[in-house]
Amino acid sequence: MAKVVAVANQKGGVGKTTTVVNLSSCIAALGKKVLVVDLDPQGNTTSGYGVAKHTVTASIYSCLLGETDVREAIVKTQFNADIIPSNTELAGAGIELVSMERREFCLRSALAPVVPLYDYIFIDCPPSLDLLTLNGLCACDTVLIPIQCEYYALEGLSELMNTLKTVRKKYNRYLDIEGVLFTMYAGRLNLTMQVVSQVKKYYGNKVYKSVIPRTVRLSEAPSFGMPINFYEPNGKGCEAYMAMAREFLAANEKD
Secondary structure (H helix, E strand, O other): OOEEEEEOOOOOOOOHHHHHHHHHHHHHHOOOOEEEEEOOOOOHHHHHOOOOHHHOOOOHHHHHOOOOOHHHHOEEOOOOOEEEOOOHHHHHHHHHHHOOOOHHHHHHHHHOOOHHHOOEEEEEOOOOOOHHHHHHHHHOOEEEEEEEOOHHHHHHHHHHHHHHHHHHHHOOOOOEEEEEEEEEEOOOOHHHHHHHHHHHHHHHHHEEEEEEEOOHHHHHHHHHOOOHHHHOOOOHHHHHHHHHHHHHHHHHOOO
């Protein structure tokens, strides 16, 4: 039975999609069966896995609306992990979901048939609090939060915590924080260290020891449609995400 992890942050530009693509690929490379769900209308996770989003015939959009069986939408990639792709059609889903019964649980219902088939399912949520993100948070067991080491990240984290509290109260009482991951990390900057210190003060052992540095290769990899462990397997970015993948698995499989 898969553990379902939503990767979420209401603030954009924090390395959320980069983390979904590269962490899931590294975990798959370590022998786990992984499914990635692209719940962002921009479809960057889809293209980051080398899938041409404009040519997909079945996507997460039609699964959410109950028009497609989720098993028919799964694309087997050449990078070990499977993906349910997204494209711009998804942008209108929020409006269409409004009139549906139990609209917050459409994703949870859609994914139910494939949860037993994987070890881990990662959901890339949009960088906003809308009905799509709410579906992601209602479908998952835990939330992994990537944050950039800057002042505004602290504000975004505080807002996200309030959102999680509300979701827990109303829709998903067992929702927990998987962990907080620092991205675009530059250890020599004072501001970085201040943000790290503040986050550790409040979230303690929920903060990953692994950090993701700012590297050119991590920025380049999506334009080649490859996760970092295939694009530059010996680089710093791959090393960081592999370390993160091992830390993630160690925390989840200590029993």
